[in-house]
Amino acid sequence: MQYLRRDKKDEEDGSQSNPFQNLDKSAVLQEARTFNETPINPRKCIHILTKILYVLNQGQHLGTTEATEAFFAMTKLFQSKDVMLRRMVYLAIKELANIAEDVIIVTSSLTKDMTGKEDMYRASAIRALCKITDSTMLQGIERYLKQAIVDKNASVSSASLVSALHLMKPNYDVVKRWVNEAQEAVSSDNTMVQYHALGLLYHVKKTDRLAVSKLIFKYIKQSLRSPYAVCMLIRIASKYLDEEPEVVDTPVYDFLESCLRHKSEMVIYEAARALVNLKNLKSRDLCPAISVLQLFLSSPRPTLRFAAVRTLNKVAMTQPMSVTTCNLDLENLITDVNRSIATLAITTLLKTGNEGSVDRL
């Protein structure tokens, strides 16, 4: 309580704009001993955990012993049912996972949370658990993770898909057994789940060209709802096409072309960029993509102008003739308030312009 009062005084002063300024690492770790007190005061503990996270975030170095000590004190907080406090505990676990020793001590608490009823806990518990898990322990929780991938709750499903991706590097043989669940998750109504599932499938299969082609042909027919997932598919498809001798008139090419008419700008841009970068495409086939980028050049949004002019700049290096249609729009960008856009516009024009137009610059 005394602590709260002090906090209030600071607020009333209004002079101190950063309550976390000049925090001393050892003082904060000292405060972490409060975690052992019963009953647990959630507000106070949240504040201390925030301080620890802040100190770590500022780049202060924590030694193994002190980190381990703080970590063990923190495990006491699992007794509290406070949702916010639990979230902060998960966060701190993730931050300390690589510094403290014996972090696997929280495995059973986290497994309990991830399989429990409280949806609020489950997704975050999965992510924290996967952060502290090593290859030997993964076997033990594999069953739960597979189930979580196809969970009705979108955040649970996303959490396990993304965690699976992080776990894949050291545990490829385990994670590749989860493709059926991932496949099921691609048809989820939730756009993020769809994106994560497609991403995981590709990461598992990317070294197998036949499997990748099957993946592409399956999902270009089925229209994906998530713009992120479509961008991902465009990238997979264009990489695949780049290794094909004949590009135009294949279903994959038609898919890329159709994405130029997608309702999301993100997808339109991704498709245009993929098309102009294909090495086996003739210049006349570039036209639809170039005209889309030309439209972006006059957008009021700087990011769109930047994206378009940067892509055109690249095209101009190899096929300057295809970009000449955009010269007028590019000239307008020379005075753009964003210096990067202006510079890119000038260098592009230098490649595409003829003598007369370069003189005008």
Place this chain on the structure above:
Amino acid sequence: MDSAVLEASLYTVKAIAILDNDGERVVAKYYDDTYQTTKEQKEFEKNLFNKTHRANAEIIMLDGLTCVYRSNVDLFFYVMGSSNENELILVSVLNAFYDAISQLLRKNVEKRGLMDNLDGVVSILDEIVDGGVILESDASSILQRVAIKSDDVPITEQTVAQVLQTAKDQLKWSLLK
């Protein structure tokens, strides 16, 4: 020309940061080893801040990274990705980040309020990007996952100033509607 065809990957975001108007780090998270030490990170942040704090340009290339940013009163929000990344995807992450924080702080996006709600801010950051993968890009879903109840302080524990501020905000927003 090097192969311009991108490797498809879920790893999209290289870093995300909030700096104050002195260019000092409020929070920052780096998801790969482009900048391994704190010293390198802070140098990069300083550089980034110097290049962006006056020009309100939304996007910049720095050190071979694409950086998109937004500012408000005394805070700067940044999202960094590889130079080959789809710029619009990075902007969607930036907007989600900014909007979620703006809702958390009830539209008063400034350093003071942000510091008072730092626990919420780090939770939001955690729900947006997980190890470089975009986890969620919709501000309201993010807030839902973070479970921030904006009125969880009992009235007796609030200071007079806080109560007045809340009342003022509510009045302001009801008038603006």
